[in-house]
Amino acid sequence: MADFRALLILSLTLHASFGALGKRTRGNVGVCYGLNGDNLPSPMDVVNLYKRYNVRKMRIFEPYPEVLEALRRSDIELTLGVRNNDIPTLALSEGAANTWFMTNVKPYVNDINIAYITVGNEVIPGEFSESILPAMQNLQNVLRSNNLGIRATTVVHSAVLGTSFPPSQGTFSDSARPFISGIIQFLSSQKSPLLVNLYPYFPYAADPENIQLDYAQFSSHEPLIKDGDLHYSNLLDAMLDGFFWAMEKEGVKDVNIVISETGWPHEGNGNFTTPGLAATYNRNFIHHANSFGGTPKRPDAFLEGFIFAMFDEDLKDFGVEQHWGLFSPNMQLNYDIFS
Template sequence: MVKATNKLRLFDPNPAALEALRGSQIVVTLGIRNEDLPGLAASQAAVESWFAINVQPYLNGVVFGYISVGNEVIPGSLGNYVLPVMQFLQNILIARNLANVKVTTVVPANVLGTSYPPSAGAFTVEASNVMVDILKFLSAQKTPLMINVYPYFAYASDTVSVHLDYAQFTATGIVVQDGALGYSNLFDAIVDAFYSAMERAGVAEVNVAVSETGWPSAGNGELTTPSLAATYNKNFIQHILVKNGTPKIPNINIEGFIFALFNENQKPVGVEQNFGLFFPDKTPVYPLFTPQVSK
């Protein structure tokens, strides 16, 4: 039986969460808040101060895997601040000999202007210049680009053209033929659209990590049930842990994070509030992980 590895993504440097993770050996992806990017991009000193407050105190006991500079700010007005902050952070990591910590950013699917078929993947005109420079940085550091991949939203927006089995990894054969490549699930198709976009942008030697994926358990009628959410997330875990890669880039390990650990308790009827694996009271929304029985 394949096992999920112990990794966790924090969207911001919450001191209580970081203290709780101390000594856990859970590999943490730590996010920089979007609203902090303009100030941090102003100088190396600003990023040094951020690092001293939010990372340095936890280096003894917390395992940091990535620091993600912003979440889904490209395309958008904050996108131009991402690369300077990445470069400043990299300077700090080099100076402190922290080669195991990688700097990246998180982009949404709408950074792609074209995503179908996967081989036609291309960045939007607005995002293209920013993305090329960021990809060159990531390529030089051998660090993946973090992408948010949500087959649910594609399915929910067009249930006629996008079949449920294609969105949930349950199709038994090829659903989309793209030249010589065949796709049996939408997840791979979206990931390969990103690979095609990077190739088309002239920076093809960057891997991807899936910073968010998931399926809501409520909020949109019969499209969002605990059973569907469990099916998608179980199949996603199995899909990435076998390390078969994608039709375009086979036999590679793609890291992935399920969004989210907890349902939000503000508006429980909405889709966005129901991606969690657990309710706010820590009871599971549906069973996902098989308990390990000691013998």
């Protein structure tokens, strides 16, 4: 396991309406749609809200039928999740994966643009780790046999890195490596990306004396971290490059990363979680993704990802976990990044 400082470091101009922002971010930045709340609007109202603000990409964490029905003919690109508990079943056989596909994907493929199917969310390391690769393989075979360009992948978080700072020393942890190595080899063979949840907020909030706010929020105009010939002005790039370095140490140099979650809570932890800070981070993340500048290690990498999340969710743990939404459940803005 990485030392505390390493985990902190790696785990360590945009003024437009959201409508214009949506046009600029098509194909780059979407928003996660979580349903862990008892007061959320109907899926059809949510899809209309996405369209109203021209948010063209959505990530959901499992195949909710009501959401999938609402997405029909919406022109919203979808990243669809497999429930963690369903992973062992998909790993059993291609037939089992086909059964899941016929229920959760086949009825919608003509009406919904599904880009990725994520086999699990933050499973590695964990009880289903050994099932992820065979589940991905079975599902990808089913997708291919149906002549679909949808790509099967999985979602990991920064805990899969055992060493994270400086980025060039990035390696997978001993507990994650037996599983992640085969997964990224498979992703390379399929020309598919790895999805990673990355939150600069957490290391900053844990150690604000050593991690500068402007470094965490893309607000620094000067490099603050030097790693050999590479210079970093923001924490997210350092986090991404730690993963790129770790994959290269496994012999994989051609797997890109999609940021499956990132964002900043607007409440729940005093001055660390204000609406202003949340607005600044999300604006700057979108601008960074649109700059097409990659990262210091991978300057040609295409950055795309998802802001977490569309709504505050009141059934999550008390505190910051309930306050990541761009919108409150009544569909009113929690903070203005639109003017």
